Amino acid sequence: MKKLISCIDASFGYDSRAVVENLDFTIYQGDYVFIVGENGSGKSTLVKGILSLIKPLKGNIEFENGLKKNDIGYFPQQTEIKSDFPASVKEIVISGCVSNSKGRFFYSREDKKTAEEKMKLLDIYDIQAKSFASLSGGQKQRVLLARALCAAKSMLILDEPASNLDPVVTEEFYRIIDKINREAGITVLMVSHDVRGTVKFAQKVLHLGEEENFFGNLDAYLSSDVGKRFIGGKRI
């Protein structure tokens, strides 16, 4: 299996104050990794570190085997998008291709095709002319996922994608991501609050804890002390 990201004894934080410390993990192609942990354990900070939006305070995080920054699709926490922004579904989805064809002024035919495919895949093709503001929460989520997929040539990173959704829609959303991971072979890293409902989809778990971090297969996690405490404490 191809190594994509290796993180060696890295710490991430702001203004030289570390939020996550001494992380060691390796991501392989096709992995489906859950990043879990209490509030404030630095999950989003780690995501920023992986996306190289912030540099590690110490240690190293490296892209391997030619993984590039614009091969990664990012699904941000939704709160950052203004609700009154006049943008159509189509415009938002294709903006995921923005760094695909550098040096061109307009989207290429290929970009348009990619956007169309992703919209069809996520069942938003028929609403492509609608404005983002008029959509339901679940539809908005699918639009942002389609955009992330346009950018995700090999990896998809999601930061609490289902935080505002109702359980039925959430389940559906995770199924779509699972399908993308299996069928398209896209590596998925997902930060999640909702561990109970969704941990079953993961192959690997990265747990950020106050005392210790855990990185390993799902089964190992579930039978580990950290895992038992975290999942068990959350009333299964």
Next chain:
Amino acid sequence: MIDYLFSVFSYPFMLRALIVGILVSLCGALLGVNLVLKRYSMIGDGLSHVAFGAMAIAAALNLAPLAASVPVVILAAFFLLGVKENSRIKGDSAIALITCSSLAVGVTVSTLSGGMNTDLMNYMFGSILSLSDTDTALSIILSVAVVFLYIIFYRGIFAVTFDESFARATGVRVDIYRMLTSLLTAIVVVLGMRMMGTLLISGLLIFPPLSAMRVTKNFKATVILSAIISVVCFVIGILVSFVMSTPVGATVVIVNLIIFIITNLISVIKK
């Protein structure tokens, strides 16, 4: 009446004002969309006051006002649009601070150097007479450059305006776009304030996008409609101001206000 309106164009200063005004309105509307959506609506106001201060100092030192104020305003724009990132002074306070200090400096300097002269009054409230041939040529070149850059970078501008963290994560150089927006905004403000005046330049930047946003569903339509509204309002405004002998800036803003009310009514009726 029609003949009378056409006679407007026989005055060279009106023709100059019309050409420059249309171009600047167009640029203002394009950039205004981003400023409104990025919650930077007061930037235009802040920058025009900086330009006022710079022009007062330039006049006192006998420098060419337009050439002297452009670099100063560009610097101020970099500072104001970049301030959100990492600063102890928050964006709106920074704008208020700069607006107020520039005005104070401008007024003080111009009083010391021989009282408020007509030039400065023109910059305050705008004057179509203030455009020389060189100004006109410079305005045309800069406006064309702004429109051209906006079209070239349109994709990136959309991505960055819609969702900065996504754009950055996928490898878009967000800082370059931010600098580009600052640069273009500064240029448009300096050009526009000759016509609209320091106090009313915001009208050129903010009203057209707000009106357009009431009735459009996507970004491209918002940008295009905003540009159309801006140009139409300007042309109506300058003609009315000629016929009724009212100040151009104020008249254009009032026309914009009327359009804003109309588009609001349309959006309410549609629902």
